[in-house]
Amino acid sequence: MNSRLVLAALTAASLAPLASAQEAGGATGGIIGQLIFFVPLILIFYFLLIRPANQRQKKHRQMIEAVVRGDTVITSGGLIGKVVKVTEQELSVELADGVRVRVVRSMIADVRSKNDPAPAANDTKSS
Structure with missing residues (x-):
């Protein structure tokens, strides 16, 4: 509605x-x-x-608050990475090999735990 x-x-x-x-x-x-x-x-x-x-x-x-090291996160800017360090206010997220950024916790849009399966991509095209 x-x-x-x-x-x-x-x-x-x-x-x-x-x-x-x-x-x-x-x-x-x-x-x-x-x-x-x-x-x-x-x-x-x-x-x-x-x-x-x-x-x-x-x-x-x-x-x-439940984010832990090893989780995959999606930032509000659309960046996807793996959490390598967790502090009280920030996370250190590895976007690619050797590329780490600091992200404020409140800017995390979604969290995918390391145990959660990745959502299936729907790549089929209908004609």
């Missing part, structure tokens, strides 16, 4: 009752009517937008 589409729909839905109340000459239902409307709206925002983002962030943090 596209989050921008959901956000636009919820914004439009939240503004419609306010516009009709102004046209009618006053707010009907007062503060209780607004609370009945906004509490579910806040819950929808939480469960559709905030909670999934927090879960992804927690999973990424756990993945980065």
Whole structure:
């Protein structure tokens, strides 16, 4: 589900009752009517937008903390290499024979453990 589409729909839905109340000459239902409307709206925002983002962030943090020497990592810049040294804030990654770079842990996009099989490449072309 596209989050921008959901956000636009919820914004439009939240503004419609306010516009009709102004046209009618006053707010009907007062503060209780607004609370009945906004509490579910806040819950929808939480469960559709905030909670999934927090879960992804927690999973990424756990993945980065579990990196050990010998793992294959993919950086956010797209570089793939093998971890040769692990410190608290940085990793030393060997990209090729004799080519090592220091990478800040937060810039690791994916970790492939040395025990995990490499994903199969789909090189077949359909005509």
